[in-house]
Amino acid sequence: MTPSIFARQPLSLRVTAIALIVALVLMWFDSKNPEWFKPIRDTSHASMQPIYQSALLPSYAKHWASGRLQSKESLRRENVQLKSQLLHAQAKLQQQDYILAQNARLQGILSTTRPEQFDLNLAQVIGTDTNLLKQIVVINKGERDGVQVAQTVIDEHGILGQVINVYPNTSRVLLISDEQQSVAVTVKRTGQRAIVTGVGLPTSLSLNYVFKTSDVRVGDVLISSGLGGRIPAGYRVGTIAHIEDTQADNFKSIKVTPAANFVDNAYVLVLQDKERSIRELAN
Incomplete structure (x- = not known):
């Protein structure tokens, strides 16, 4: 009896073909009755979660580093701005103090004399x-x-x-x-x-x-x-x-x-x- 063409194929190809056929059959059953395979899907998704997170680690690291640098730069700019505002406020306060001092001095001068003489x-x-x-x-x-x-x-x-x-x-x-x-x-x-x-x-x-x-x-x-x-x-x-x-x-x-x-x-x-x-x- 002459072996069939499928039997003469390498073992790896035969295993792949069988897996594809089984997958197609399972996909057909899943499309007809989704509830049958829901526990399996949930379990597989849960088991793949660490892999997903590991794959996203480089992206997370990049965003974290970028955000940290931006945060430092933002804090530096804010610090410079606050210092500038403080200097302006102090300058205005000095002017006000000078005006008050001059006013007090003038009042003191006018109160020390004898206007009748x-x-x-x-x-x-x-x-x-x-x-x-x-x-x-x-x-x-x-x-x-x-x-x-x-x-x-x-x-x-x-x-x-x-x-x-x-x-x-x-x-x-x-x-x-x-x-x-x-x-x-x-x-x-x-x-x-x-x-x-x-x-x-x-x-x-x-x-x-x-x-x-x-x-x-x-x-x-x-x-x-x-x-x-x-x-x-x-x-x-x-x-x-x-x-x-x-x-x-x-x-x-x-x-x-x-x-x-x-x-x-x-x-x-x-x-x-x-x-x-x-x-x-x-x-």
Whole structure:
């Protein structure tokens, strides 16, 4: 008997053919009755799930790395933006603080004077003198504003100095911290009189002609006495900061902290005598 063509085929082909036939038969039965093979399908799907997940791992890794990089970049941009906003907010806050400080300073200046005795000419400090050895500032008020030589200039804390030169729109003010300036003062606590002189520094003054036996203390406030009529009485000049007995003479060596701000002063007041102004208008 001659073997059939199917029997003469290699074993692998025969197994493949049988598997295909069985698969086709099972597919036909599944299409007719799907419920018969549902448990088998569920089991096969469950068993294939790890393989599906393993196949997706490279894709997950790529997305994770991309998302992480994007997240870092997004956080960096957000951080830069927040820093920029913070800087802008701080800058605006500084401007507001400056405006509030200037407002408080102007209110303080206007509250320290005697309007019944003086006309108050508000001026702005616009510069310092070119001579670095002199304690001089320049203000933006001059002859056209009624400023005259020898008028006293103050800030909200005390006496600054006197006008020494007047021009049409500006004036030069010699501060009492200059070595050539002096102010007659009274110790507020005791009424004792003395002289305060400048030492060429904007942060210190000297109280002269005070005997070693005099009752002066650190912290005593010095007020202008008006002696000599050069500077009006009643304005603060400074506070005693240090007292030392010298061996050379009978006087104390006393350092005074100025009441006025000689370093950073934006606005000042020029004291203009009302009676003098009235006399000038009458003439």
